[in-house]
Amino acid sequence: MQLIFIDDSGQQSPPREHLGELVSVGAVMFPEDQVAAYSLQIDELRTELGMPAGEEFKWNSSKGSFMAGAGGEVVKRTRRRMLEIAASCGVSTAVVIWDRGQIGWPKERVAREILGYLYERIEMHLESREERGVVIADIPGGGNRDHTKWLAEALDLTMVGTTYVKPNRVVMPIVTAPSDHLPHLQLADLVTAATTAAVAGREAGVELVELLKPLARRNAHGYIGGAGLVLWPRSLTDLFYWVLGETHYVRNNVGYPIGPGSGFSQPGSLFGTSSGLPT
Numbered sequence: 001m002q003l004i005f006i007d008d009s010g011q012q013s014p015p016r017e018h019l020g021e022l023v024s025v026g027a028v029m030f031p032e033d034q035v036a037a038y039s040l041q042i043d044e045l046r047t048e049l050g051m052p053a054g055e056e057f058k059w060n061s062s063k064g065s066f067m068a069g070a071g072g073e074v075v076k077r078t079r080r081r082m083l084e085i086a087a088s089c090g091v092s093t094a095v096v097i098w099d100r101g102q103i104g105w106p107k108e109r110v111a112r113e114i115l116g117y118l119y120e121r122i123e124m125h126l127e128s129r130e131e132r133g134v135v136i137a138d139i140p141g142g143g144n145r146d147h148t149k150w151l152a153e154a155l156d157l158t159m160v161g162t163t164y165v166k167p168n169r170v171v172m173p174i175v176t177a178p179s180d181h182l183p184h185l186q187l188a189d190l191v192t193a194a195t196t197a198a199v200a201g202r203e204a205g206v207e208l209v210e211l212l213k214p215l216a217r218r219n220a221h222g223y224i225g226g227a228g229l230v231l232w233p234r235s236l237t238d239l240f241y242w243v244l245g246e247t248h249y250v251r252n253n254v255g256y257p258i259g260p261g262s263g264f265s266q267p268g269s270l271f272g273t274s275s276g277l278p279t
Contacts, residue, residue, distance in 0.1 A: 001032040002133040004122055004170075007179070007188035008111070008140075009059070009196045016201030017276035020101015023110045025118050026192030027094050028215075029125055029133070030184060034089040041085045042183040049078065056179060057082065057186045059193035076207070079190060083211040086187055093215040094121040095195040096230040102270075103233055117230050119157045119165065124227075125217055126169035135174045138185050191215065195229065198243055201277050206243075213244060225249050225258075238271035 004027050011022040030038065046053070051066045057078065061068040067075060086093075096114040105113070126133045137154070154174040161167045179185035195212055197205025216228025225231075225240035226249065240246045241259030248255040260273050270276070 002029050002126060002129070002131050003032060003035050003184070004029045004133050004135045005137075005182065005184040005188045006118065006135060006174075007138045007185060007192050009189070009193040011196050011200040011202070014200035014202070015277070016199070017274075018101075018270040019200060019276070020099055020104070022097050022099055022196055022200055023107060023114065024095060024097040024192055024196040025111070025114050026096070026188060026195060027118055027122055027135075028086065028184060028188045028191055029092045029094075029122065031090050034091070035184065038085060038089045038091070038187075039183055041088075042082070042186075045078070045081055045085070049074070054180060057183070057190065059189055059197075079194065079208060080211060082187060082190055083208065083215065086191075087211070087214050091187070091215055092125060092217050092228075093191050093195075093212070094118060094125065094217050094228050094230075095192055096121075096232070097196055097199055098232050099236060102235055114230075114232075115154065116157060116162045117232070119170075120162055121217060121227065121230070123161070123165045123167070123169050132169055132171045134172060135170055136182070136185065137174055137176050138179045138188070139176045199229075199231065199239060201275075209243065219250055220253075221248070221250050221255055223248060223250055223255075226251075235270050238269055242271060242275040 006025060006027045008025045010024055014022060055066050057067065067078070096117040098110050098114050100110060122133065122135065158167050158170055158173045177185065179189065191212065194205045194208045198209050213224065216224045218224055219227040223246050224244055225246050229240070229244070231237065231239055237249050238258050240249055247257060247259060249258045
């Protein structure tokens with residue numbers, strides 16, 4: 001059995017050229033026997049920091065919170081330590097990012113679409129390990145009406161699946177829980193937000209990439225692109241080169257070179273020759 005925790009994130013105005021608003025959702029997937037081990041190590045980290053009980057580790061800490069006043073270096077070390085603990089617990093991750101600057105669907109429609117993409121990766125992850133799983137999501141913002149609507153849409157996934165994946169491994173409807181009670185949901189917040197920030201070109205995310213990569217799912221060819229990180233639309237494919245350092249992107253079991261001079265970049269590809277960041 002695996003326990004999967006999911007959360008959403010986004011970037012309003014990415015510094016990376018060509019990108020519009022990014023909307024994302026991500027999952028952290030725990031072996032059942034590591035769920036308590038992770039909690040224990042996070043409690044120890046909290047004690048080391050002197051962080052008050054019940055306060056969350058958040059990518060964007062609330063004004064007046066302990067982490068908001070702890071200083072940039074403490075925040076950086078804490079994020080890195082959380083990712084190191086996750087790696088020691090055998091956590092796997094998947095993040096889906098949609099660029100509304102390229103396909104400007106309404107946010108609600110994008111959220112439904114990327115949740116489906118993420119669900120496919122969760123099912124694939126469980127299938128590869130011949131395991132079953134339970135999915136827990138952070139409670140969506142917006143009040144009871146939005147919460148109820150989100151649950152109804154998520155139920156469709158666990159009852160019907162998607163075009164490509166049927167609900168064979170997730171054993172019950174997606175449930176929600178408050179993130180302040182679950183450090184695993186707080187890790188989902190960190191992984192999703194940091195990955196999205198890295199794709200956006202923000203330093204706070206880029207500096208964590210080497211810790212995020214060991215956690216991310218990989219395909220049978222060993223690449224994260226399309227497996228542990230999904231970018232949509234396909235005009236963003238070359239970002240797997242610039243963000244992850246990957247030299248190939250696998251489609252239909254064939255690996256295509258990406259990045260400068262690869263020849264794979266199709267008309268409309270935005271990052272075939274440049275990262276989109278100032279040099």
